Amino acid sequence: MSLDTYRLYQNVVAAGTLYTPAMTTEVCETLGRATVPREVTPGLRPVMEIAAVPEDLINWSASRRQRIEDPLEVLTDQYVKDHRHPPGECGRHGLGWWTAQETRPAKKKPKPLAQLLAWWRASAILRFGQQLIETLLDRCRAEGAAIRARVDPTVDVTLAAVDVAAVVFTVREKFSRRHILAEARRHLLETLRGREFSRGLGDYIARRALLRYSRRHTVTQPGREAPAADRMTYTPTFRCRTGGGSPPPKARRHGSPAAASGPVSPALPCRTRSATPASEPTPLPPTRRRPRPSPRPPITATSRARRRPLPTPSTTPAGPPP
Template sequence: MISKAEVRPGAGVRYLVRGVMVGDGHRAAGTPLRAAQDEAGVPPGVWKGRGLAALGLKAGDVVSERQAELLLGEGRHPDADRIERELLAQGKSPARARRATVLGRPIEHNRSPKTEKAKERTPWLAMDLVFRAPSTAHIAWALTDDETRLVLESCQDVARDRTLVWLEESVAQIRWGSGGKHRRPVKDGLVVAVFRHYESRAAESKPLLHDHAVVSIRARRPDGEWGNLSADSLMANVVAADTLYTLLFMEEVTARLGWVWEPREVTPGRRPVMEITGIDRRLIGWQSTRRQQIEDALPVLMDKYEERQGHPPGEKAGYALACQAADQTRPPKRTELLSLTELRTRWRGSAIRAFGACTVYRLAERARAAAAAVRARVRPVVDVVLAAVDTVAVVYVMRGAFARHHLLAEARRHLSYTLRGRPHEPGLDERIVQAAVDDYTRPVGYGRRMTADLRALYPRDTEDQAVLRPLTRKRTAPPYERARLAAGALAARVRAARRAERLGSRPRPYSVAVPAASRSSHPRPFRDGRKDGRLPEPETGVDAVEQTRQTLEAAAAKVAATLQDSQRAREAAHGPRPQPAPATTPPQYTQQPGTQHTPGRTTGGVR
């Protein structure tokens, strides 16, 4: 997952230099940065992003303490000290020399004046994005051998860097014009300082492989001048970046280690999280001490909220209360610093004492065996139409009105649940979103918001209205549970319509009765890439209706073959049978010359 925090001048940059850059440990005053990093057992930070070229830096260069203070704390060039000395040597005044090192507008001009009713607002100069892998990935990274550990760290690097590239190319926008009301793409890219951490900040150290990617707000406009990134664009797409990072990390782990992922329900009625299958679930509780602390404090805050407001908290209020619980239970920083080798030895010993040596030493073996079992049972295939219906249904029930980035995040979740770590085709998430926007949404108001087009999602007959309305309006159930019910009902309608269309398109010598469930009107046509215009059936499993259809087709083929054999035998013995004269009124449910009968419908036409 990805969490975000703003880095502001003053306290924000001090926390960055004294805490984040040294592994969230305690850095004694006067200790050099490299010495503090070596003592904490964390690698030095490195620069990332295509925007480094405009600053004379290269990707992979080590982030020094002074560079971080200048760029991320003052909005100035990372080598401002050298530039000032050169300009002063050329005879420039100190004020002009300093102004030449400022990227964009000085932060003094961006401060809002303090009034009697409002506090002084200081501008933020960077956003701290924290990339955390799923819990079972932390466990495997901490308890397996060194080779597997290095592979998982490489997977983290690839997923993080590709997510940052997506933010650069598809999200990042520069403020433009009077008051920064307009948005334009950045000219070069982002400037990011990345710091790797190995453990949580809890008093009892637990494995937590994560990266702090501190994104500078300074970027170049299309005209070459420096300006500020649009904070709204970055913050609105954090969830979409989170789902992309998880999807890419899963794919890297599956491709390199052969492990498979499965959804795990953490809280009943909430979204599941993806975990490596085959890893003992007890190890998740052993690793997630902070989660338990938050879960213990959260009910007290929720009871106080309900007592104060008179109703239980909704999704947005519940998230705010969870953040408040996390802040209240945040432990102090550790004073004991150990190297990664010492930490792994301690973690392995703790896990062996708690769950036994077999659980720890056979962790990777059991993950591979569980992956083989899942591959034999599940065949991951993505259906663009069903994915678009699922995405729209979930986002509509959860939010009502939504934007494109909400659909993109849900489409990436759908790919994670469906593919289980298998690689997805590049641009498939965008194809799902575009299909959803084109076919199943309508605009709301005058902004960029939209909502579900219910007439496109299901026909307007009474039967469908009665099925879907209770699912979307059942307020006693959690929102995600209602969203899954609605998505399942719509997916069943799509599959039923496809079966009826496929059965109706096949000429048969004799008509076969089909269950009444398939005698329903078609929804509006769905788009797909097949040349014949028909849609493929999803291959993730065979349900009861599909089994019924296969049984009926087999029975029809058997009856047809028997009748043909008997007719050949009769013709061989007595000669060809004379054909009867055509009837004036054809009987119902019979195949007529030159027409194609649709099972489950009358011959008077398609309803």
């Protein structure tokens, strides 16, 4: 049995950002490690990786990604030649899905986990040497301890809501709750560097960002049922600007939070730390659309006769007919 619905497909990114922090946090807390950002694609958001793991080892283990990236680069260049501009967010996802389907290898016979681990260890030793593989765990623990000593374990929920809203507003003009929630979970993973956080903290930051810095765009029509909360769309209440005061370039608006690093207007709240969630902010009223004018009735023979002007009375007195 499999779940394959349109709503599940819409929330696949938010579900992925729920799994990745949970898995990364459990590994870091159990083994005493920490995470660091690593740039995979220039211009896009970095990916959080385990600290002290060599990049060559990461690329060697990500063979599937390499098989996808090589044909994807060729397709992207062809797209730029045909359309004279780089692909947007939807275009990149479409090209990536097409490349993944074309390069998908045939299914292999499943093997026991112990056999797979032994094969991976032997292959890594042959490629990078026994000393690197044997001391990898100790190096990761030492680097993780140094990072944990520098990183503050508390989270500024006020500033986190501002950062999350700024990144999402830079990428999207209209968005849903799932986009805010996914970015809030990414923010926690990048800020805490693998530390454990309270359950539901990402939902609270997302709710705070929606209530304080966005306005509901979906308007319920009279006589119709209100849509579900995950089906509503929102628009920002402030604009993100770069340092020069001009809007971020279109090429950097898709997936790159660096465009939101400039000042934000209007004035934002100061940095305050709170151990417990603050009181619920007052939601902003939804935007109201101007009512459409009623259509004019069609012109018929009767209405045309009614609009015909009356004849002008004659000055000659009327007499009997000849």
